[in-house]
Amino acid sequence: MPFIAQRDDRTVIPEEVGDGEDVICPSCSEQMRARGPFENGTARHFYHLTGSDAGGCNGVSGGESDTHRKLKSLAVSALRQKYDGQYTRCVPEAAIDVSQTETAPEQRRADAFLEFTEENRFFGRGIIVEVQYRNEGKDVQATTHDYLSQNFSVYWAIPDDFQNDRFLIDQLEEAFNTGNEEAYSPYQDEPPSFTSRDQTGKNSYEKARSQFTREDPIPNCSHAFVDIGGRRRCIRCDLCTENRVFDPQRQQFYRPKPYSGAETDAENVYDLESVEEPVSPRRIEERGEEPSIHSHDWRVNYNRRQEEWCTCSWSGCEATITLEPDRVVIDHAVDATPDDERPKCDHVWEELEFTTVCTECGKER
Incomplete structure (x- = not known):
């Protein structure tokens, strides 16, 4: 089956050509058209108009770039069949805006790109297949970082993922299910950092999962x-x-x-x-003892007085945590009384814009 054709002096693959559109076979210069994909798994491909075999021509080109194009087309066909009715776009060579990520490129071009109609629980916005066919040009770590940052899953396919003019999409799904080193998805992977490069600039990143x-x-x-x-x-x-x-x-x-x-x-x-590794937390200074009637439930307070300051959310508790550069101060405040020696208030706290105030005595915390 032919997978490469010429149109307007440009090389195209079946997924770039509409039904009924004429293209030229690069081997015999006869007219071809595209058809498929089919329910039996056959990928979209070209066929000669002059006969089933056009005198023995199979339209095969031996160029390395042509083989790479063919594999991209097979991946797109398989994605279209597998997720029929679930996507808004499924195309080869899709331009992805990555200008908001930490890497230098403003745009990346995905080999095979599928975007779901609605965000998928496991794969995010969509699935990208990058075909690694004798291609050392793409930075796997940076590219994976960009796709995950944009909430897309990415699968790094190799020639073994293609057999008999088909992309083995079951291998893709199995890779995601088992956490294979070639499959990355937003629900289980963080975008790779760039601190894991050696002095030559090469990647030393190994996929890790938080447990x-x-x-x-x-x-x-x-x-x-x-x-x-x-x-x-x-x-x-x-x-x-x-x-x-x-x-x-x-x-x-x-x-x-x-x-x-x-x-x-x-x-x-x-x-x-x-x-996993030994840590050295800041020195902790505790004042008083934690009350027996409840355990503190800490929440961070951001106000004009102090940015790193926490209070207990338990009703009536005045305990605080102050995070300082060299220490942590935990004040349980069990025996705290107002400065003016008034009877201790059973505070009823109300959240305001910048702080929390007791509606009974006006005390802030």
Whole structure:
């Protein structure tokens, strides 16, 4: 089956040509048209108008770039068949805007690109297949970073993913299900960082997955979790927690998407990666003893007085945490009384724009 043709002095593949559009065979110069893909898995391909074999011509070109184009076309055909009715666009050589990512390029061109009509729970906005056929030109780490940053999944296909003029899309799905090193998706992978390059500038990135558990890996620590650097982290042992949804099919915890139905199933789990290496938390200074009637539930307060300051959300509790450069001060405030020696107020707190105020005595916290 031919997969390469000429149109207006340009090389094209079947996925770039509409039904009924005439193109020229590069081998015999006869007219061809495109057809497919078919339900039996046959990819979209060209056929000669003068007969089934056009005198024995199969339209095959031996050029390396032509083979690369053919593999892209096979990948697009397989994506169209597999996700029929679920996508708005499925094309080869799609331009992707990556100007908002950390890399230098403003745009990347995906070999095979599929964008879903609605965001997919597992694959994000869509699936990109990059065909690695004797092509050392693409920076895998930076390209993967850009696609994940734009909420697209990416699969790095190799020639073994293609057999008998078909892209083996079942291998793609299996790679995502098992966490294969060639498959990256927003629900289970973070965009690769650029700190993992050696002195030659080459990638030394190895795919890593955060491992989460429902059971506390450091049960002997009296945790005090606060928001530090965008993560919910214990100031005593450095253990991190995250809200994740467990997917039984893939046996993975993944980050819930904002405003999605899955968000209601999210649970607070512990990140084992955060305590794999020994840590040296800041020195902790505690004032008073933690009350017996409740455990502090810390929340970060951002106001004009102090940016790194936490209070307990338990009603009536005045305990605070202050994060300083060289220490952490936990003030349980169990015996705190107003400075003017008035009877202790059973505070009723109300959230205002920049602070929290007791509606009974006017005290701020």
